[in-house]
Amino acid sequence: GSWDCWDETDWQVGIYPNEEAAIKSCSLEGIPSYSELGVTTSGSALRLQFVTQPSGSQSPNVGSRVYLMANDNTYATFKPLTQEITFDVDVSTLECGIAADIHFAEMAADGGIAESPAGWNTAGAKYGTGYCGAQCPRDVRFIKGHLNYQGTGMFPPPFGPYGSCCAEMDLWQANKVSTTMKAHPCAIQGRSRCEGDQCGGSAPSGIKYDGFCDPDGCDFNPYRLGNPSFYGAGMTIDTTKKLTVVTQFLTDDGTPSGSLIEIRRKYVQNGVTISNSHVNFPPVFDSITSSYCDQQKAAFNDVTSFQDRGGLDALGAALKRGMVLVLSIYDDHDAHMLWLDGDYPPGRSPTSPG
Numbered sequence: 001g002s003w004d005c006w007d008e009t010d011w012q013v014g015i016y017p018n019e020e021a022a023i024k025s026c027s028l029e030g031i032p033s034y035s036e037l038g039v040t041t042s043g044s045a046l047r048l049q050f051v052t053q054p055s056g057s058q059s060p061n062v063g064s065r066v067y068l069m070a071n072d073n074t075y076a077t078f079k080p081l082t083q084e085i086t087f088d089v090d091v092s093t094l095e096c097g098i099a100a101d102i103h104f105a106e107m108a109a110d111g112g113i114a115e116s117p118a119g120w121n122t123a124g125a126k127y128g129t130g131y132c133g134a135q136c137p138r139d140v141r142f143i144k145g146h147l148n149y150q151g152t153g154m155f156p157p158p159f160g161p162y163g164s165c166c167a168e169m170d171l172w173q174a175n176k177v178s179t180t181m182k183a184h185p186c187a188i189q190g191r192s193r194c195e196g197d198q199c200g201g202s203a204p205s206g207i208k209y210d211g212f213c214d215p216d217g218c219d220f221n222p223y224r225l226g227n228p229s230f231y232g233a234g235m236t237i238d239t240t241k242k243l244t245v246v247t248q249f250l251t252d253d254g255t256p257s258g259s260l261i262e263i264r265r266k267y268v269q270n271g272v273t274i275s276n277s278h279v280n281f282p283p284v285f286d287s288i289t290s291s292y293c294d295q296q297k298a299a300f301n302d303v304t305s306f307q308d309r310g311g312l313d314a315l316g317a318a319l320k321r322g323m324v325l326v327l328s329i330y331d332d333h334d335a336h337m338l339w340l341d342g343d344y345p346p347g348r349s350p351t352s353p354g
Contacts, residue, residue, distance in 0.1 A: 038329075050331075083249060089102075112130035117145050136211060137202055138155070179237075225279040263312075
């Protein structure tokens with residue numbers, strides 16, 4: 001017979017003599033029906049539904065995360081310096097507290113097979129392994145082929161003792177009332193397993209600024225930057241209608257081998273190109289640059305984690321190495337998505353800068 005190594009809440013691997021035996025005895029199953037998990041396609045369009053009820057499951061499925069593939073066994077890898085990425089979105093029914101998310105993450109194209117001990121990860125990108133991010137998520141089941149498990153009972157499911165860290169560029173985090181793009185560099189290259197305070201944004205202690213990666217990012221959120229009429233229903237960017245999002249990555253010498261100096265945002269709606277919202281710190285900014293990030297952190301009295309992790313230089317280096325495109329829909333149990341569409345941190349006056 002067989003049994004589940006993971007029972008939807010925690011690992012059930014205590015019968016195995018060691019981690020290698022557990023790894024080689026446990027297998028990942030494919031998903032028989034993506035539609036039951038809220039993931040459907042039509043032509044070139046992808047639709048993600050937030051809550052679904054899979055058949056045969058006692059619990060609903062909440063949220064989803066998918067990756068763009070180059071082929072059946074490999075994630076598509078992007079090196080976007082001196083280029084732009086463009087996509088259409090429809091967030092007209094996406095309420096506060098939920099975010100549609102499109103981002104680059106410095107994942108391994110093979111899903112981590114080559115970085116794992118020989119024979120420990122034979123699933124790879126085909127089965128969605130190898131996720132990492134700047135928050136160093138601790139709900140990833142496997143990290144570089146290893147179980148995210150200690151057997152101590154100290155970490156409440158679904159979180160494990162370790163996190164999976166890598167640089168991240170948030171192209172689009174949005175619902176129908178608010179939007180942001182964020183640049184998250186890391187002090188590491190590629191992917192790293194973290195533990196304790198190394199995990200930064202997911203550190204069990206809550207100390208988030210001692211980690212490998214920048215948890216806050218240098219962000220551009222029009223509302224947070226003082227323009228509440230730019231994005232929303234009936235506004236300059238009208239979220240009751242489909243829109244096109246354009247993100248451009250500029251270098252100092254105009255070549256892909258140059259240093260990243262600017263991340264520029266434009267929109268297209270109803271056939272009209274719309275420039276990004278402007279903010280006057282001063283001077284006037286409408287894109288993410290090193291100067292903008294310095295001014296923003298100073299104006300909002302934010303921690304300089306972005307600069308301390310290498311800023312745009314470090315993120316640009318990660319983009320040169322190559323990143324995977326991640327698409328998801330999710331909520332936020334820790335901060336309730338207030339950083340996107342509410343007063344944050346809680347208790348801080350909504351009239352305070354940032």
